Amino acid sequence: MNEKRIKNAGIDGLLSNYFQAQMSNPWPACQATAAVAELPRRSTRWLTFSRFAVAASVGLLLVGYLALAGFFPREPAGKINQDPLRNIGSKQVPGVPQPGANR
Amino acid sequence: MKSRPKNPLATDFDAIYQRHSREVWALVYARWLNADVAQDIMQEAFLRLWKQGQSGGVIQNPRAWLLRVARNLAEDYAKSSFRRNGTQAPQTMNGVRSRDLAPLDRMGRDETFKQVREELDRLAPADREILTLRYALDYSATDIAEFLEINATAVHMRLSRARQRLAERLTEQGVKELP
Numbered sequence: 001m002n003e004k005r006i007k008n009a010g011i012d013g014l015l016s017n018y019f020q021a022q023m024s025n026p027w028p029a030c031q032a033t034a035a036v037a038e039l040p041r042r043s044t045r046w047l048t049f050s051r052f053a054v055a056a057s058v059g060l061l062l063v064g065y066l067a068l069a070g071f072f073p074r075e076p077a078g079k080i081n082q083d084p085l086r087n088i089g090s091k092q093v094p095g096v097p098q099p100g101a102n103r
Numbered sequence: 104m105k106s107r108p109k110n111p112l113a114t115d116f117d118a119i120y121q122r123h124s125r126e127v128w129a130l131v132y133a134r135w136l137n138a139d140v141a142q143d144i145m146q147e148a149f150l151r152l153w154k155q156g157q158s159g160g161v162i163q164n165p166r167a168w169l170l171r172v173a174r175n176l177a178e179d180y181a182k183s184s185f186r187r188n189g190t191q192a193p194q195t196m197n198g199v200r201s202r203d204l205a206p207l208d209r210m211g212r213d214e215t216f217k218q219v220r221e222e223l224d225r226l227a228p229a230d231r232e233i234l235t236l237r238y239a240l241d242y243s244a245t246d247i248a249e250f251l252e253i254n255a256t257a258v259h260m261r262l263s264r265a266r267q268r269l270a271e272r273l274t275e276q277g278v279k280e281l282p
Contacts (some may be wrong), residue, residue, distance in 0.1 A: 011270040012238075014278075017212075018219045019239035022138040023128070030120040030149075 116156060119165050120149055125240055126166070126250070127173045133235040134177045134228065136220050144180065148173045215278055222272045230265035237262060 127148055132141035148169050155162060162168045223231055236242045236250060244262065248255040 011266050011273070014215070014219065014273075015234060015238040015266075015269075018216050019235065021216060022132065023125070023239055024138070024142065027125070028142070028146075030117050030124075 116153060119152070119169075123166050123169055124149065126236075127169050129235045129239045130170060130173050130232070131177045132239065133232040134174075135180065136224055136231075140180060144173055144176045147176055218273060218276050218278055219269075222269055222276070225272070226265060226268065230261055230268075233258060233261050234265055234269075 124145055128141045128145045131144045132138060135141065151172055152162070152165060152169060223234065226234070232251065233247055236247045237244075240246075242250065244255050244258040247258045247262075251258070
């Protein structure tokens with residue numbers, strides 16, 4: 001009985017040593033997340049700046065458009081194409097009255 | 104702007120690796136009794152899990168998923184040409200020297216370990232699995248029962264039987280001093 005107990009303790013120790021020797025020590029680190037951590041990350045400050053730059057550009061375009069529109073007032077809709085000078089250079093087609101000819 | 108919910112596979116990957124990598128290794132080791140193969144397959148299983156996380160896949164039970172993938176990979180390994188042929192002819196590989204020279208006092212231990220490996224190889228795969236979980240991961244019978252989804256009493260019986268069989272065979276092999 002005593003002998004068997006010693007034998008069991010021996011096999012326990014042997015198997016523990018055997019399996020511990022088979023396992024890597026230290027245990028390998030998680031490579032995938034380490035690789036991801038090394039990727040360059042854009043800072044939040046840079047992101048904020050670029051977003052602000054896009055918003056400012058859009059705002060500037062809008063202001064420019066409105067300012068230019070103020071310099072060149074639009075013609076009222078009814079008067080479009082009534083100016084005879086608009087027909088300069090247009091070819092006269094027989095049978096088709098020239099716009100503004102009956103004026 | 105509402106932020107997208109984070110994928111737990113991507114955020115907790117490191118924790119999953121820390122928690123389950125040894126179990127995955129042990130499962131494959133019990134199958135092939137080769138530490139390097141077990142490590143390669145363990146890494147492949149985790150790589151697949153990582154890719155699954157990156158592609159937005161949701162896995163409810165990463166542990167079960169990993170163990171299933173590792174089991175399949177371990178079975179595929181049996182069919183692989185790498186296992187059958189290796190990378191080089193045996194005579195070439197015999198000439199490759201280890202990085203660290205084994206001192207003389209390690210020779211005896213290595214010889215004993217070689218015999219242990221041979222005897223483990225002769226055991227039933229299920230017994231090998233139990234021994235690996237018990238001695239590599241230091242799992243209790245309850246842990247093993249939970250892992251293998253069997254009764255704790257059955258674990259006790261199989262563990263005791265496997266240990267006894269191994270001790271008898273090693274004694275027959277002439278292993279007198281157990282380190």
